[in-house]
Amino acid sequence: MPKTAPTKFTPPPNLKKVRKGLVIVNTGNGKGKSTAAFGMMLRAWGRGMNTMAVQFIKSEKSRYGEQMAAEKLDIEIISSGRGFTWTSKDLSEDEAMAKHGWEIAKEKINSGDYHLILLDEITYPVSYGWIDVNEVVEVLQNKPEMLHVVLTGRDAEPELIEVADLVTEMKEIKHPYADQGIPAQKGVEF
């Protein structure tokens, strides 16, 4: 009998059995990296899964739409930054906060209490060298098997891309700020 050559997109026979927690990276210069991650948290929450986020850049003092929503939903968001770091005068405090955020993140990841953990804008403190990329990779490689971890931020380091299962680049095609002088819109972009 003639054998049919397998096509490129034939799913493997054990497809339904392979389930595992994914390492997901949303990177790129466009909008939607964090927003999609919050959408994933919302889906997980909708299914009754346990989810939480550590935000590495956003200030604990500001009020973002996602933080207000998370509060209403009883989803824990830990903010471990002071806002936009490029306006900071004393970077050592930002660095200390980022390191502290990473300690919390490790604890949460290793606790086994969650289905989905978001490390929001972690690429920045990793790029600055404040958080050791090799340690992040090691923690991700040894995470609880069914836990999904989502990492966001521009310019994800190659090591993070390498360890990830799913990587999406959000690419800016058209932006109202640059094109029309429209500022970020409350309730949509923050």
Added chain:
Amino acid sequence: MPKTAPTKFTPPPNLKKVRKGLVIVNTGNGKGKSTAAFGMMLRAWGRGMNTMAVQFIKSEKSRYGEQMAAEKLDIEIISSGRGFTWTSKDLSEDEAMAKHGWEIAKEKINSGDYHLILLDEITYPVSYGWIDVNEVVEVLQNKPEMLHVVLTGRDAEPELIEVADLVTEMKEIKHPYADQGIPAQKGVEF
């Protein structure tokens, strides 16, 4: 006195005054188009804004994470599709459902009752010619001024890109299905 040449990225002086509802398109072959849109809805909901979605492809019979979440949050999601249309035998019914979804969408957009409306996966029925792209453009151009409308789906028509204020391409860099034979994960991807 010498005049300083304006740099390319100087925000216009009236930046804070210019606020308007945006037309946002999330397109591309990667993940996160709908997920980011649901994240925007979550932010809007967190700020107490009115938001709703019309889903043009997803079946009203299936149970998706975002639908389960929306139900808990009392956010209206109207599903006007039968699931993945490329498995359909009778496309006329899909077409009728898409047209019906668009009628509802128009009504919602023109009602003035919402701050953010999502037209999820509308690019597909538009590409098929089931929904007239020129009518979509016209409705978007005449929408209530402060209403944000988010359109998602692959291969957004040039007319939709043109009318949009903010366009992001979600680009697949690495995907577990293709690379490792891992199926879509409940609570994260759907």
